[in-house]
Amino acid sequence: MADGSMTGVISLKGKVSDEEWKARVDLAALYRLVALHGWDDMIYTHISARIPGPEHHFLINPYGMFFDEITASSLVKIDLEGNALQETPYFINPAGFTIHSAVHAAREDAMFVMHLHTDQGVAVAAQKDGLLPISQNSLAVLGGLAYHDYEGIALNLDERERLVADLGDKSLMLLRNHGTLAVGPTAAACWTSMFFLERACKQQVMALSAGRDGVLIAPEAAQTVVRGQTAGGIGMTGALGWAGCLRQLDRNLPGYDA
16 A cells, blocks of 8 residues: 655645645545546546646656555646647546547536446446446436447547537436446545446445346336436535545545656
């Protein structure tokens, strides 16, 4: 387990704007939370944050660093063309840049973008019917869920237009045969939306282990009620639990804010 100190990483605290530093700390926290929940895929998925301001500059993980090692100062600042905007010994994963740059460029509200390859997320993304209305968690996220068909490893920049079109104004997406995606105006909103989607996927995999015929679909009337109750997006409740998430990191994976 990482102890929060990374050899060769120079602290950027006090050397960047307050807005950028907050984005760095929040993004590093998201990486650590993913690791804490066992949702990381070694070095092969990404979470990004747009730095507030008129420029479309954003932060993404240094390629090769595990999620439980990432700190606020180790994150790489890039532009929409993937150019590094700081001195750094690290580089970025082109596949991560393709997906995240597309969403950040198209959605002003997408300040944070999270993409995962969890076992349960990939399993549901590979199921023909997608996410089923069989749990309270699934009902809570279905109204904000989009789908994007698999086109191969995301190295083709032409895919960006299709991915953004499929996402539309939704906050969550199942990337078919690939994984899950969440966007949010804050780290808290992004995390909470993904948390409920991942829980819904896990619950579906567990329920379907007994066979599709025996699974109970929620009544249509109840589905309509939940859609109304969650019309503002499940991620909007995220601020209530975010402080607790940070306390959890301080206990289990401290040092993300270095």
